[in-house]
Amino acid sequence: MAKYFDVHPDNPQPRTIGSVADSIRSGALVAYPTDSCFALGCQLGNREGMARIRSIRNLDERHHFTLVCQNFAQLGQFVHIDNDVFRAIKASTPGPYTFILRATNEVPRQLMHPKKKTVGVRIPDHAVTQALLAELGEPLLSSTLLLPDEDEPMTQGWEIKERLEHLVDAVLDSGDCGTRPTTVIDYSSGEAEVVRAGAGDTDRFE
Secondary structure, eight states: OOEEEEOOSSSOOHHHHHHHHHHHHTTOOEEEOOSSSOEEEEETTOHHHHHHHHHHHTOOTTOOOEEEOSSHHHHTTTBOOOHHHHHHHHTTOSSSEEEEEEBOTTSOGGGSOTTTOEEEEEOOOOHHHHHHHHHHTSOEEEEEOOOTTOSSOOOOHHHHHHHSTTTOSEEEEOSOOOSOOOEEEEOTTSSOEEEEOOSSOOGGGO
């Protein structure tokens, strides 16, 4: 049965954030809010958590998981970024963008795209997500909480708890955070390719 945590959207309670972080370190799969929509997240290296995300979302091995990072220093440990790409990403973060880049050796092989050796990364502009990442001290392995055969993600924490009661371990809720997923930009070839137009403006990448 999933635990439910309700926090303030701008000033999340540290004790609650600490409890959620402890759960993640213990292997929990959580639903949490971001600056685009709710996401599923677990600790980096949690193979069971990754398998559970695949099962919930009915994903195949080609799906790009995302490492949700607190800042650029953290992001730079997990992907290769040249100067031009760095400037373009820096200008768009934090924000509702996911960038696909070549992974470094810090990324577990099972997270990489099997052929391209790439991974998604992003830095969210959301107080609750940032508080959770700061408490964890490492990225969250994540994927948008979009269920199979549904066009839009769920926006209410109570609804997520009700529907995914036995599929996730915890729901972190800070209110409605929208239905548009991140805009996905693939930089794996060195040039920007808009893979998915979402909450972030695509003009600067086209």
